[in-house]
Amino acid sequence: FLSIRDIRKIYRVGNEEVRALDGVDLVVSRGEYLAIMGASGSGKSTLMNLLGCLDTPTSGSYRLNGVAVEGLNDEELAAIRNEEIGFVFQTFNLLARTTALRNVELPLIYGGVGRTERRGKAERALERVGLADRMKHRPNELSGGQRQRVAIARALVNEPSILLADEPTGNLDSTTSAEIMELFDALNDAGNTVIVVTHEDDIAAHAHRVVTLCDGKIVSDVGK
Amino acid sequence: FLSIRDIRKIYRVGNEEVRALDGVDLVVSRGEYLAIMGASGSGKSTLMNLLGCLDTPTSGSYRLNGVAVEGLNDEELAAIRNEEIGFVFQTFNLLARTTALRNVELPLIYGGVGRTERRGKAERALERVGLADRMKHRPNELSGGQRQRVAIARALVNEPSILLADEPTGNLDSTTSAEIMELFDALNDAGNTVIVVTHEDDIAAHAHRVVTLCDGKIVSDVGK
Numbered sequence: 001f002l003s004i005r006d007i008r009k010i011y012r013v014g015n016e017e018v019r020a021l022d023g024v025d026l027v028v029s030r031g032e033y034l035a036i037m038g039a040s041g042s043g044k045s046t047l048m049n050l051l052g053c054l055d056t057p058t059s060g061s062y063r064l065n066g067v068a069v070e071g072l073n074d075e076e077l078a079a080i081r082n083e084e085i086g087f088v089f090q091t092f093n094l095l096a097r098t099t100a101l102r103n104v105e106l107p108l109i110y111g112g113v114g115r116t117e118r119r120g121k122a123e124r125a126l127e128r129v130g131l132a133d134r135m136k137h138r139p140n141e142l143s144g145g146q147r148q149r150v151a152i153a154r155a156l157v158n159e160p161s162i163l164l165a166d167e168p169t170g171n172l173d174s175t176t177s178a179e180i181m182e183l184f185d186a187l188n189d190a191g192n193t194v195i196v197v198t199h200e201d202d203i204a205a206h207a208h209r210v211v212t213l214c215d216g217k218i219v220s221d222v223g224k
Numbered sequence: 225f226l227s228i229r230d231i232r233k234i235y236r237v238g239n240e241e242v243r244a245l246d247g248v249d250l251v252v253s254r255g256e257y258l259a260i261m262g263a264s265g266s267g268k269s270t271l272m273n274l275l276g277c278l279d280t281p282t283s284g285s286y287r288l289n290g291v292a293v294e295g296l297n298d299e300e301l302a303a304i305r306n307e308e309i310g311f312v313f314q315t316f317n318l319l320a321r322t323t324a325l326r327n328v329e330l331p332l333i334y335g336g337v338g339r340t341e342r343r344g345k346a347e348r349a350l351e352r353v354g355l356a357d358r359m360k361h362r363p364n365e366l367s368g369g370q371r372q373r374v375a376i377a378r379a380l381v382n383e384p385s386i387l388l389a390d391e392p393t394g395n396l397d398s399t400t401s402a403e404i405m406e407l408f409d410a411l412n413d414a415g416n417t418v419i420v421v422t423h424e425d426d427i428a429a430h431a432h433r434v435v436t437l438c439d440g441k442i443v444s445d446v447g448k
């Protein structure tokens with residue numbers, strides 16, 4: 001289903017080489033629930049960006065549904081991202097000049113969903129993350145945790161078959177975090193694949209398998 | 225030392241009124257170590273921005289060292305912020321087009337510190353947060369937790385008498401978080417005032433007093 005082999009991502013900064021990912025192998029089956037953990041700077045977001053078809057490796061291969069992702073052009077990558085993948089970014093990446101509602105509608109607009117239907121779906125997605133009374137606020141009129149929840153609602157709005165969530169509860173109190181994890185658990189129960197990067201053990205506890213990164217390599221991969 | 229009385233911060237969004245702070249009274253003594261907790265959207269960042277002289281209330285008063293902050297002009301506010309306050313923003317607010325080192329030097333540049341001295345101080349500040357090998361990276365060449373640590377180093381670099389840290393460990397693993405909390409504890413041991421917004425009980429445990437917000441009001445204020 002999702003197969004990463006000997007993936008490397010190497011950056012150059014001045015004269016130095018930064019090995020963000022340094023030989024990663026990972027196989028994920030459809031419907032799995034995976035947590036990715038590791039110290040700050042260990043390569044988690046880099047790995048997530050590769051999985052989410054937002055970035056390409058320096059070397060190595062990534063096959064998704066049997067297709068070699070490195071062989072796809074920009075249009076094909078954009079299609080996969082829109083149809084299959086929901087991505088919650090560590091830094092949210094919301095459109096600053098438009099409302100929470102519009103931000104959540106965005107994947108549905110790309111997907112060609114009609115106006116009435118997409119508005120209804122976006123409203124429900126925002127209600128599920130507790131933001132029914134913040135739909136018309138723009139990102140700078142929202143708290144940090146509210147922006148994070150808009151990013152989560154946007155990732156969930158077209159019920160993706162693969163959810164990639166990069167530290168989705170970093171700005172949330174424990175009650176709100178628990179509500180978000182319930183949404184992720186339900187998505188997984190419905191047969192979808194969920195991959196969550198987290199620093200917190202009680203968030204990782206929702207997953208069925210925990211992969212730990214250190215200095216761009218996988219150092220442990222433990223299923224329940 | 226720091227006295228907030230009947231502070232309100234009210235926003236208008238369309239026809240609606242949002243009461244971000246709805247009558248807050250708070251007195252903090254010099255050298256105290258305070259944690260501010262509360263649900264996402266309860267008003268914590270709004271309160272921190274007021275304390276940090278980055279924002280003004282809709283009504284109510286704020287006296288800092290006996291001076292009425294609402295009576296100060298922009299220059300005077302900027303002087304207080306630079307000389308007395310170190311602020312770690314929930315969204316980091318780094319300058320995107322310059323290096324980690326330059327970002328940390330910024331408060332020292334404003335403070336008129338000479339070039340050699342400020343470079344030394346900035347380098348040491350980055351070493352203390354574990355970023356000795358990332359000084360020449362720009363923010364988009366850093367992980368989320370590394371950006372957060374640059375923001376922390378910048379707030380600590382001129383040993384502020386008041387540190388205001390808004391969710392400083394949200395993007396950090398537990399080992400790195402513990403290192404950051406040691407820096408804050410040391411700052412407080414040296415007699416400085418530390419106020420940390422956090423969602424995590426084990427971070428709040430470092431403080432001597434915990435203030436909890438709900439819907440823009442203080443609902444509990446418990447010292448150890």
Ligand SMILES: Nc1ncnc2c1ncn2[C@@H]1O[C@H](COP(=O)(O)OP(=O)(O)OP(=O)(O)O)[C@@H](O)[C@H]1O
Nearest residue numbers: 141143144145146235244264265266267268269270
């Ligand atoms: N510019 C604004 N216009 C309208 N409403 C605002 C604005 N800024 C903040 N708010 C609202 O004020 C409330 C308090 O925001 P604040 O950022 O202080 O919350 P917070 O406690 O820091 O939350 P979090 O834990 O999610 O960071 C929120 O409900 C938010 O939607």
Ligand SMILES: Nc1ncnc2c1ncn2[C@@H]1O[C@H](COP(=O)(O)OP(=O)(O)OP(=O)(O)O)[C@@H](O)[C@H]1O
Nearest residue numbers: 011020040041042043044045046365367368369370
């Ligand atoms: N564009 C870039 N140029 C140079 N180095 C980079 C770049 N992007 C990331 N890095 C480096 O690659 C490493 C991995 O980054 P990544 O963002 O994947 O870490 P992470 O595990 O997500 O960390 P965190 O928990 O702090 O979010 C870091 O050490 C970072 O400094």
Ligand SMILES: [Mg+2]
Nearest residue numbers: 045090367368
């Ligand atoms: Mg990251």
Ligand SMILES: [Mg+2]
Nearest residue numbers: 143144269314
């Ligand atoms: Mg906040």
